[in-house]
Amino acid sequence: MPVKGFLYKSAFFVLLFLIFNTTLKAQVVTDDERPAFADSPNKSVKNGNIHAFSFRNPIIQDTTIAMRDHFIIRVGNKWYCTGSSLPVWTGPNPGVRLLVSDDLVHWKQQSWLIDASKLSPECPYNGRFWAPEIHLIKGKFWLTVNSGKVTTQDPKGMANHNIWLFSADNVTGPYKLVNGPLTPQYNNDATLFEDSDGQVYLYCSGNGLFQAKIDLEKGEIIGELQKFRTARESINPRWMWGGIEGPFVLKREGIYYMFFSTWTRGYEVGLLKSKSPMGPWDLASNEPIFGTRKKAYRGEVARVAGGFEDSKDPYAETGHNAIFEGPDGKLWSSCHYIFYKGQKFPGLNEMEEPKPQLGIEPLYFRNGLFAIDGPTWTEQTIKY
Incomplete structure (x- = not known):
């Protein structure tokens, strides 16, 4: 082979290797990035050994612990998961x-952080408990719970549905109420973000996206509390018009990225970015990630989105994501997965099948954007 041809061919394979290698690398957790992780044994794998982690979505198949809006936090060698317990749409839930899981694949119930059966009838947050999250900030665990009081006149508890803040010294609790409601109107899907300077920010939804220190x-x-984005703004693509919710914020190399979900066409995750934790927030991608x-x-x-083709996966919903540290010490995404069996949304009886179950995917960073491949439903293996 001529030298020039050999060099071209060698350069081509080197390029392919770089592209392939970039594609397979999930995000390494760095000290500057949030969320913070508790005593992780795996923040970087430098021992030279090759490990393999295999999983198949939905991770959980046990309908007795079915939830929506899964949020995972890693503490040491264990993963803890919370979410919206069923029933979600009607009346109170448990x-x-x-x-808890030792391997991110096999899960069992650890406890009830809030047991509705033990709350007073007069408790102002004894209705539905939507999209709880646990964040480790300043050495304590902070639990955000979105709830209100369900009454005969207000069976969905929408009139006073708001954000409640609890704290604990251990991820498993016991959690004590710090304060609530935190905002003066209906809000939901609260999340916390601690910046590098120690300032903490609250983001939430409620007919749009909100933010505050x-x-x-x-x-x-x-x-x-500032409302900074609504679904039907003229600058938004039509796939956002049905509604936006479920914010989650990460920081990478001085840029703030906000994941959010929209239910316009199914359940999709979008991405905003900003140079400041208080915005202005711009779409990082004109398409869902x-x-x-x-x-x-x-x-x-779905009609407001205009024409679109169904995705080829077997799911009706894969959304309301959050970010956590995976077995490889890198960033992963979690959310609920619901198989599509021709059902309408919401179902007449949400306690019937198919129920939402936990799904996970590695989180990547490509060309200045976070990316999540999938959703997957066959066995996946990540080597690290």
């Missing part, structure tokens, strides 16, 4: 469930 110890908003689309599932809601 409380805030905590699951927060004093965790007092459980009080600093200044005013993850999710599933099914025209028949969303029905009339």
Whole structure:
């Protein structure tokens, strides 16, 4: 082979290797990035040994611990998961469930962080418990719970549904109420973000996306809660028009990235970015970075998105994601996965099959954007 041809061929294979290697690398957790992790044994794998982690979505198949809006936090060699317990759409639910796993694949119930059966009838947050999250900040575990009081006149508890803040010294609790409600109107899907300077921010949804600084110890908003994005703004693509929710914030190399979900076409995850934790927030991608689309599932809601093709995965929903540290010491995404069996949304009886179950995928960073491949439903193996 001529020298020039050999060099071209060698350069081509080197390029392929670099592309392939970049594609397979999930995000390494660095000290500057949030969320923070507790005593992780795996922040970087430098011992030269090759490990393999295999999984198949949905991770959980046990309908007795089915939830939506899964949130995972790693503490040492264990993973803990919470989420919206069923039933979600009607009346009260049993409380805030905590699951535990030694390997991120096999899960069991650890406890109820909030057991609704033990709450007073007068408790103002004894209704539904939506999208709880646990964040490790300043050496304590902070639990955000979105709930209100379900009454005969208000069976969905929407009139006073709001954010409640709890704290504990251990991830398993016991959690004590710090304060609530944290905002003066309906809000949901609260998340916390600690910046490098120690300032903590609260983000949430409620007919749009909101943000504010927060004093965790007092459980009080600093200044005013700002509404900074609604679904049907003219600058938004039509796949956002049905509604936006479920914010989650990460920082990478001085840029803030906000994951959010939209239920317009199914359940899809979008990405915003900003140079400041208080915005302005711009779309990092004009297309969703993850999710599933099914025209028949969303029905009339999907019409506002215009024409689109169904995604080829077997799911009706893969959304409301959060970020956690995986077995390789890198960043992963979690959310609920629901198989699509021709059902309409919401189902007439949400306690029937198919129920939402936990799904996970590695998180990547490509060309200045976070990316989540999938959703997957066959066995996946990650080597590290």
